[in-house]
Amino acid sequence: MGKQEQQQILKILEETYRGSETALKFGSLFQLLVAVMLSAQTNDNQVNAITGQLFARYATAADFASLTPAELEPLISSCGLYKNKAKNIIAAARMICEKYGGEVPADKEALVKLPGVGGKTANVILSVGFGIPALAVDTHVFRVANRLGLAAAKTPEQTETQLCALIPKQQWGDAHHWLIWHGRKVCKAQHPQCNQCPLENLCPSNQGQSN
DNA sequence: ATCCCGAGGG
DNA sequence: CCCTCTGGAT
Structure with missing residues (x-):
C-alpha cells in the first residue's frame, strides 16, 4: 500500500462522509463528557435514549458531583x-468541581487523569468539544484503519500515531468521524459490505476486488 | 452469538 | 498481556 493509494482512500472517505459528526446529544462540555463515558461498549442510540431525561434533571458537574452511585x-x-460508569462519572464530576472550577479542562493530560477517561474519550472531548486537533481511536477507527491499510497497528495508540502522520492536523477530527461512520455503515466488524463500499477497488482487505 | 464511539485493574 | 464490567440491538 503506497502513499498514493492512502491519500486516494482518504479523499474518497472525505467526499463520502463529509460533514458527518457525532450522533451523541449534549448541551455542554460536561454533558459531552458524560455522554462519551456512557458510550463505552454500547451505541449512540442507547446513550441518547437516556441522556435527555438525565441532563434535564442533572445538568452540570456540580449536579453529578452531588449524586451517589446508588442514585445514578x-x-x-x-x-x-x-x-x-456511575462511579467514574461521579468521581470525574467531583474532580472537575474541586480542581477545575466545575469546567471541563481543555488539556489532554488533565482529561486523562479524570476517573474513567482514557485516551479515546479525552481526544473526543478535545476535538468535538473544544475544536482542538485530536484523532480519537475507538474500535471502529482501529479496525477500519487497519483494513484500509491506512495503519498497520496492534494498539489504538499506534493507530493514532500512524493516522496523525498521514492526515493534516486540521482534518484529524473530521477523519475520526469519516472512519467511525464508514465502520458503522459499511466496513462493519462482522460482515463488511464490500460490494457497496466506495473503496472497494482500493482496499487491500477486499478479497473480491476487480483490479 | 456477536457487537456496540473503553478503561482500569491484576 | 489478560480479564472484568454490562444491557440492549441485531
Missing part, C-alpha cells in the same frame, strides 16, 4: 457497564 446507577443501567 438505575438512571444509566440500560447503557451497560453501569456500576463502573
